[in-house]
Amino acid sequence: MGVALAALLIDNLPKIDAGMAGLKNIDYVLRKLAWMRSQRIWPNGLRYLWTDAFGLVLLVSLYGALNEEPYLDGAMELVAEVDRVLGRKRGIRIGEEPDRDGQYFHYLAMWLYALGVLGRYEPAYHNKGIALARAIHRPFVVPGRGVIWKMKEDLSGPYPATASAPLMRSRATSPIGSSTNKRWLTRSPR
Numbered sequence: 001m002g003v004a005l006a007a008l009l010i011d012n013l014p015k016i017d018a019g020m021a022g023l024k025n026i027d028y029v030l031r032k033l034a035w036m037r038s039q040r041i042w043p044n045g046l047r048y049l050w051t052d053a054f055g056l057v058l059l060v061s062l063y064g065a066l067n068e069e070p071y072l073d074g075a076m077e078l079v080a081e082v083d084r085v086l087g088r089k090r091g092i093r094i095g096e097e098p099d100r101d102g103q104y105f106h107y108l109a110m111w112l113y114a115l116g117v118l119g120r121y122e123p124a125y126h127n128k129g130i131a132l133a134r135a136i137h138r139p140f141v142v143p144g145r146g147v148i149w150k151m152k153e154d155l156s157g158p159y160p161a162t163a164s165a166p167l168m169r170s171r172a173t174s175p176i177g178s179s180t181n182k183r184w185l186t187r188s189p190r
Helices: 001-013 024-040 049-066 068-086 105-119 123-142 179-186
Strands: none
Touching: 024 049, 049 068, 049 179, 068 105, 068 123, 105 123
16 A cells, blocks of 8 residues: 555656646746745745645746756755755654654655655656655555554654554555556565
């Protein structure tokens, strides 16, 4: 389940144009981004993986729409900053604030998607996403039962407050098309 989800998110991404219809009003998007920066909301505020994942997709989409290098550079700088602030030996912490500890599966899935979008232009980020998916798969996925939605920061077990929570059930609904995915799905994550 988890590997299939990661593979779908990384290799079978929808076209940026279809997924980012809001970018049709580029001036509005750029004004909002400038306002967020001036208010130190994003990308220069405290790191929060969920927001950073959406922001990464936005920056890459702006690069795709405008073909202006600063957006691609900003996207790569954002990944480096997330790695620096939130990155852990295995996985990525929820956020920078003390109460944002642990790792959420759905935050990591969104980050994998964002890395896949960036990987369209910079293939090293595609590989980074695959490495992350492999690192987090085994701790989160309970074969045949589901996915633990929140883990301790070091992935040593379920987050204490959620240890008795039911597992998330998921199923891939799209076919896995690329040969990369087929090879990834047949290997055991390490």
